[in-house]
Amino acid sequence: MGARHEVAVLALPDVVAFELGLPHKLIGTAVDDEERLLYRVRVATLDGGPVRTSAGYQVLPEHDASILRTADTVIIPGIYSGSAKDRGVLEPDLAAALHGLSARMVSICTGAFVLAAAGLLDGRPAATHWMHAEAFQALFPQVKLDPDVLYVDDGDVLTSAGNAAGIDLLLHIVRRDHGAGVANRVARRSVVAPWREGGQSQFMEPMPDPDGPGTARTRAWAVERLHEPLGLADLAAHSAMSVRTFTRRFREETGMSPTRWLSTQRVAAARRLLETTELPVERIAAECGFGTTASLRQHLHAAIGVAPLAYRRTYRGAEG
Incomplete structure (x- = not known):
């Protein structure tokens, strides 16, 4: 050394x-x-x-x-x-x-x-x-x-x-x-969180209130459907807004675009499943809406710099 x-x-x-x-x-x-x-x-x-x-x-x-x-x-x-x-x-x-x-x-x-x-x-x-x-x-x-x-x-x-x-x-x-x-x-x-993305907002967003104003109801709805192929049009339709109005309102309320927010939620969900379950990576990719393991790998690597199995190993190693 x-x-x-x-x-x-x-x-x-x-x-x-x-x-x-x-x-x-x-x-x-x-x-x-x-x-x-x-x-x-x-x-x-x-x-x-x-x-x-x-x-x-x-x-x-x-x-x-x-x-x-x-x-x-x-x-x-x-x-x-x-x-x-x-x-x-x-x-x-x-x-x-x-x-x-x-x-x-x-x-x-x-x-x-x-x-x-x-x-x-x-x-x-x-x-x-x-x-x-x-x-x-x-x-x-x-x-x-x-x-x-x-x-x-x-x-x-x-x-x-x-x-x-x-x-x-x-x-x-x-x-x-x-x-x-x-x-x-x-x-x-x-005894601190092992990772928070640098680009994450200083204002930590709580889980959206399904009865809240603006886009909160749609955000709560989307979190329960990450396994589905949700797109911007789907989110806007659920909020009964035009895509343009929804995108503007969403950014005002969360500080990020709907697409980025959805990707962040999917990565967070994948990390939770990698940390707490023994589910195969293919199943986690499907559950979180990535579709393929290649897509999950790409998004996770872009977010935290490691592949799914490597993340699971290092997290379990830290736990031990």
């Missing part, structure tokens, strides 16, 4: 305390099949001195910003104050610390303001907490902010929304680096 992946977590003044501890808890506990740690996670402040946190106490790390120069990944948790968040510019010492880094850059929540102020998000897609999206867009119009998604993986720069979405992003990083099996073990030990 080679050297462990070096992760530097930069704690800035008014750092969000919860998010500061996430990298060590999640990335820092990832191990291989022989229980060897895969990452070394270290926390730094700009000068190595204490900084205040959002929880009303100070943290005193063992390192200063010099460790950013040799890190493979740099993580910036959310902040409540500072010139990056308030004015969209970096203090000189922070600008110097981030200049010319070759590391993979990661932000959680309002840490995206720091990456944007450093110019690292120019012309790139990014995420941050929805409550700060309007301020972010005003300060950084050159960034392609998606105010709805949980996280964005743009290769060497990754950003997330707040708190729980930071957990999702860090698990995604472990999964990207070492596969679903390793990430599932981390999730299992931390």
Whole structure:
């Protein structure tokens, strides 16, 4: 086994305390099949001195910003104050610390303001907490902010929304680096969900109320009929709307198109059956409306990067 992946977590003044501890808890506990740690996670402040946190106490790390120069990944948790968040510019010492880094850059929540102020998000897609999206867009119009998604993986720069979405992003990083099996073990030990798609909305949609307004009744109806070859025209007809009106209303209520929503529901149903039953993949494909195992494989791989049987094995392995 080679050297462990070096992760530097930069704690800035008014750092969000919860998010500061996430990298060590999640990335820092990832191990291989022989229980060897895969990452070394270290926390730094700009000068190595204490900084205040959002929880009303100070943290005193063992390192200063010099460790950013040799890190493979740099993580910036959310902040409540500072010139990056308030004015969209970096203090000189922070600008110097981030200049010319070759590391993979990661932000959680309002840490995206720091990456944007450093110019690292120019012309790139990014995420941050929805409550700060309007301020972010005003300060950084050159960034392609998606105010709805949980996280964005743009290769060497990754950003997330707040708190729980930071957990999702860090698990995604472990999964990207070492596969679903390793990430599932981390999730299992931390008692968190092993996977949520980055493109999923920050506003988690509950099961639709069949007596609710708008398209809710049709959504509840469709969830019970995923095995049928439902199309956009079928959904619109059930709602007694034109396709155009239904599509517009559906997007207003769910934040996504009917086609994407239906695909997401089918993938979720397939995952539940793979996790909780011994049904053959062919039967699961039929039950969830994919028709063929090839179609199920394609959709599942597009969503979470693994094939059905591989997903079942890794999930059961994590359970064990």
